[in-house]
Amino acid sequence: MAEYAILLDTRFCTGCNTCFYKCVQENRLHDVAANGNTRTLVYINDKGMYHHRCMHCLDPVCVANCPKQALTKSEYGPVLWDESLCIKCQTCVEVCPFHIPMFDETQKKIVKCSMCAHRNFAENKDAVPACVEACPTGALTFGERKAIVEQAQKLAADFKLHIYGLEENGGTSLLILTKEDPAAVGYPEVEKKAAAGGGGKSPAVIGGAVAGGAAVVAAAYVGLKKYAERRNQVENDDKK
Amino acid sequence: MNNDLKLSRRTFLKLTGLTTAYFVVDPPLRNLSVAYAFGDHPQEKPTYTVTKKIPQVCARACECDCNYDVVVGVDQATGLERALTLEGRPEDPVSRGKYCIKALGFVDSMYNPDRLLVSLKRTNPKRGLNEDPGWVKISTEDAVQEIIDKLKKYRPEQMLFASPGDPYSNRLCRSLGVTRTDQRTECFGTHYYLNSLMITNPPNKYYSSTYTVTHSLWGFDYSETKYMLWFGFDSFSKTGKSGILNHIVEGKRNGTKIVAFNPLKTPLADGIIDEWYPIKPGTDLAVTLAMIKIILDEKLYQADFVKDYTDAAALIDTETKMHITDESGKWLAWSTANNKAETLGVCDKPALDGGPYTVDVGGKQVQAVPVLELLKQNVKDCTPEWAEKISEVPGQDISRITKEFAQAAPTVCIPNLKRDPAGPNYANSWRLMHSLNILQALTGSLDHDGGVLFLHGVKIPWLEEVDPIPKPYPEQPKKSIDYRTEYPVTNKIYREKDYSAPGHYGMVGHGLYHSDQVKVVIFKGPHRGLHALIQPQMTEAALEKMDLVADWNMYPDDAAYWCDYILPAPHQYEGGKLDIRQYYPKWPCLVGGAPVQKPPGDCIGWGSIAKKIGLALAPEYWTTDGSNNPEKAIKGNMNDAALQAVGAAKDQDDFINNKNAIWIDKKPYENYKTIREIGYQRPEGRVRLYIDEFVEDNHEGLPKWAERWTSSEGEYKFSLLVTRAGWHMHADPNFIDNPVINMLSNKNHIDCVWVNPEAGKELGLQEGDEVIVTTNPKYMPELPRPIKSKIHLTERMARKDCILLFHGIGHRSKWLKNGVWGYRDGDLIPQKNPKIGKPHDPTGMGWVEDVYVSIKKA
Incomplete structure (x- = not known):
């Protein structure tokens, strides 16, 4: 199965938030959106349009830290959330370096983009996420991640744009092109790493496909690494 | 973050x-x-299943009128079938498969629990914001009958219908002989009247009764044009207009150059605009006059077009300042070949400059000068350096941009729709609109592929064309409550050419408040009018003294505090529609829409109300035989007639069910053909640069520099800018009573007053501070109503001398339970005293943003 990604070219984003409202309707999120909890929302900031939405990391911190595997990274791109497994601990809300998952107190739900996985674009080649379908200017495009990366790199080179998401947290399945420094626009400054090999499949997916031993090693590595990072962070916090 | x-x-x-x-x-x-x-993951399961898709045409979200499908399905969470969302229709040449957030919001507003589904009648005779009307339910039939019985007691001049000029409102008001006025003055007024006076000369063969009746005959070929000048065109509201945006972005991707003049840095300036100049508010006219001068001095104009399709060579009498005509009314020009005046069109080598020429007119020798020569003299002092001093746009940039623009002609355009500076924002905006049209004429871009596209090859007839009236309508009141009778330029168009022309909403509140002439006001959706726009407090005070106020509305909004009756209106998706593609008329096209559901409750359509009132009070205009027999009521099959005229379908049902609700004739655009068909002096139609009617009203026939009405004084030093979020439409409860939309506004500071950070610092203000904004009392001597709001300090406010308010966010209705009581921009904008206004503007439009305010910490 191909791995998919979204490209957001903020040059053509007008902040109209049609993507936001389409997402609300597509996923029937009216109540949580009214509470301020959204899967995607565009902030009209001084230096450009900041889209608050899941980056669908290749190596998602939320997935690695979710104690119940309620969050998983699918092999075709989106990071998905299973309400039935979620214990509402909000670990994902705390650990996401992009500050994306939101917790709706009234419905006790994690609110985070699913890349419209229900549209079945993995099997239906004409299907795209609802936001991509609705964007009036075509600022959002959708396709196989490899092609999206190539498109982003070409546009960045041709028009001197920044690419956000290529290296942030080891790469993501949402790539964002900005004219200004992404940090100035409002995108969080996230540690840059080399892209994860193999597209950053979730432990669950890997477990289903290869011998579990490799996954255990991977999981242990990720866990230890996160633990070390967090310890360093806490130590740094304590020093402040 | x-x-x-x-x-x-x-x-x-x-x-x-x-x-x-x-x-x-x-x-x-x-x-x-x-x-x-x-496919097993819960998030891979569909949230709804689609049961049907129903074509619709947007009619209230903006002027684009996008065509799309309303998706009806079963919501998995509730198990209920309802309209859920929209899906694009790629075949529509306007929307091209897109829609906007407002249109999506309309889907949900069908089910808004605050919708009015029954008629309400007041029992407490005292009106006012702090009074409980004591509503009782009444059947709509009974409510309409009671209103009719009351209307019988009043003379026509005692009644005012506040309604757009749709076919039924027009027929009703004309048959009763009452004044109709509407809020589109502020949106379209200046554009409409200048276009009428220069180009369209209504009624013309494409004069259509469309649903939003925006009165613009043209669209802009954004995707094909090479160069665009935007004078405030990129207001925030444009950021949400998918029917325009999808074309603009295609053009941008194809290499269109866009230069914008706007004191506000909008999101379009972030990525789409090539050059942005934070111009001083209200000075755009100076830049355009400099541009005209450069084009004339350097002969950069499209000479063939100017000669053959405008009045540039027509002679103006130096004494009367009017066009000189031959005996048949045709304009005369000076033949340089024969050294005499000849009829323009057959004139051999007409002079574009020089003079004065001595012309024999009916045996009298007069001195005359060609229009283009007069224009040259008019702008002789308008150098780029002069314009720079006024506008703060660098003169060398004005010069360069003008040359680039002229070199790209005729595939250039200056989009000017609704509330950009060429709209009715300043007292000099009518001159600006005149200048912009002249620039487009000089560059030959009017009625040209890649420039300004003119509607052609299709029309939707007016009610009178399918159901003719048996005798002329009665005279309108001699004295109109909106003072239009004191403005001969616009009044002549309204009375003699196009009754659907915009009224003078910028003054109607003044008229109602300062006289006792009117006793009855009937509103058609006032959230789009009196209470959303100019000085509603004056209108509110005036309504307190009325005998009867009735409102046809989807919601009990602000006007409800003053209404005696409210009749429930259907949702826009609950009616059938037919529409021309007015805002991208590259090809003749018709699109249709079908009701998504039957109007619930006791809702009544406006056409039904108009028919009932008309049949009761002026039956001879509402029956086919002049009787008062309802069975003989006119049918009003305008849609069927339009479809049959082009062979699109046999009727509306056939069009919707069998023709995919679209008809389009994709033949190549024939440049300048429509000008010939509709312009002045038709059938050899031309664009008229020089406007005699202005001269007759003691103004200039060509644009000249003029200051704004107001100026900065003392603490009132901030020019008031007004824009609208991409997700609002006036104070329409379809949006402001939507909690999801309100959350979005809050996250984006749309509920705040926007202030330049440096200006805020100088005032000692910090982000989020509450402030009081007050209009200079010199320009608002009566009923001032300062507003209170939080401020947002933002670099998007590029200038320190202005502040920004968002239009249409405030309301005071306690019956809109999801709404947030935001500020109302209109509270700061004075109703205009016509005696003060007339010397500034012969069109008498609104001058909406011609206001200076102060800001103080609350």
Whole structure:
């Protein structure tokens, strides 16, 4: 199965938030959106349009830290959330370096983009996420991640744009092109790493496909690494 | 935004605890067993199942009128079938498969629990914001009958219908002989009247009764044009207009150059605009006059077009200042070949400059000069350096941009729609609109592929054309409550050419408040009018003294406090529609819409109300035989007639059910053909640069520099800018009573007053401070109503001398339970005293933003 990604070219984003409202309707999120909890929302900031939405990391911190595997990274791109497994601990809300998952107190739900996985674009080649379908200017495009990366790199080179998401947290399945420094626009400054090999499949997916031993090693590595990072962070916090 | 991943000690301990618990309870390999076969994950399950898709045409969200499908399905969460969302129709040449957030909002507003589904009648005779009307339910039939019985007691001049000029409103008002006025003055007025006076000369063969009746005959070929000048065109509201945006972006991707003049840095300036100049508010006219001068001095105009399709060579009498005509009324020009005046069109080598020429007119020798020569003299002092001093746009840039623009002609355009500076924003905006049209004429871009596209090859007839009236309508009142009778330029068009022309909403509140002439006001959706726009407090005070106020509305909005009756209106998706593609008329095209559901409750359509009132009070205009027999009521099959005229379908049902609700004739655009068909002096139609009617009203026939009405004085030093979020439409409850939309506004500071950070600093203000904004009392001597709001300090406010308010966010209706009581921009904008206004503007439009205000910490 191909791995998919979204490209957001903020040059053509007008902040109209049609993507936001389409997402609300597509996923029937009216109540949580009214509470301020959204899967995607565009902030009209001084230096450009900041889209608050899941980056669908290749190596998602939320997935690695979710104690119940309620969050998983699918092999075709989106990071998905299973309400039935979620214990509402909000670990994902705390650990996401992009500050994306939101917790709706009234419905006790994690609110985070699913890349419209229900549209079945993995099997239906004409299907795209609802936001991509609705964007009036075509600022959002959708396709196989490899092609999206190539498109982003070409546009960045041709028009001197920044690419956000290529290296942030080891790469993501949402790539964002900005004219200004992404940090100035409002995108969080996230540690840059080399892209994860193999597209950053979730432990669950890997477990289903290869011998579990490799996954255990991977999981242990990720866990230890996160633990070390967090310890360093806490130590740094304590020093402040 | 916190950009770093930071964990508190508490969080770390929480995570550690959870992780430990997890490893104890669930072994590490457990997570490998929860893999989902594709399609099994809960988020891979559809949230709804589609049952049908119904074509619709947007009619209230903006002027684009996008065509799309309303998707009806079963919501998995509730099991109920309802309209859920929209899907694009790629075949529509305007929307091209897109729609906007407002249109999506309309889907949900069908089910807004605050919708009015029954008629209401007041029992407390005292009106006012703090009074409980004591509503009682009444059947709509009974309510309409009671209104009719009351209307019988009043003379026509005692009644005012506040309604757009749709076919039924027009026929009703004309048959009763009452004044109709509407809010589109502020949106379209200046554009409409200048276009009428220069180009369209209504009624013309494409004069259509469309649903939004925007009165613009043209669209802009954004996707094909090479160069665009935007004078405030990129207001925030444009950021949400998908029917325009999808074309603009295609053009941009094809290399269109866009230069914008706007004191506000809108999102379009972030990525789409090539050059942006933070112009001083109300000075755009100076820049355009300089541009005209450069084009004339350097002969950069399209000479063939100017000669053959405009009045540039027509002679103006130097004494009367009017066009000189031959005996048949045709304009005369000076033949340089024969050294005499000849009829323009057959004139051999007409002079574009020089003079004065001596012309024999009916045996009298007069001195005359060609229009283009007069224009040249008019702008002789308008150098780029002069314009720079006024506008603060660098003169060298004005010069360069003008040459680039002229070199790209005729595939250039200056989009000017609705509330950009060429709209009715300043007292000099009518001159600006005149200048912009002249620039487009000089560059030959009017009625040209890649420039300004003119509607052609299709029309939707007016009611009178399918159901002719048996005798002329009665005279309108001699004295109109909106003072239009005191403005001969616009009044002549309204009375003699186009009754659907915009009224003078910028003054109607003044008229109602300062006289006792009117006793009855009938509103058609006032949230789009009196209470959303100019000085509603004056209208409110005036309504308190009325005998009868009735409102046809989807919601009990602000006007409800003053209404005696409110009749429930259907939702825009609950009616059938037919529409021309007015805002991208590259090809003759018709699109249709079908009702998504039957109007619920006791809702009544406006056409039905108009028919009932008309049949009761002026039956001879509402029956086919002049009787008062309802069975003989006119049918009003305008849609069927339009479809049959082009062979699109036999009727509306056939069009919707069998023709995919679209008809389009994709033949190549024939440049300048429509000008010939509709312009002045038709059938050899031309664009008229020089406007005699202005001269007759003691103004100039060509644009000249003029200051704004107001100026900065003391603490009132901030020019008031007004724009609208991409997700609002006036104070329409379809949006402001939507909690999801309100959340979005809050996140984006749309509910704040926007202030330049430096200006805020000088005032000692910080982000989020509450402030009081007050209009200079010199320009608002009566009923001032300062507004209170939080401020947002933002670099998008590029200038320190202006502040920005968002239009249409405020309301005071306690019956809109989801609404937020935001500020109302209109509270700061004075109703205009016509005696003061007339010397500034012969069109008498609104001058909406011609206001200076002060800001103080609350």
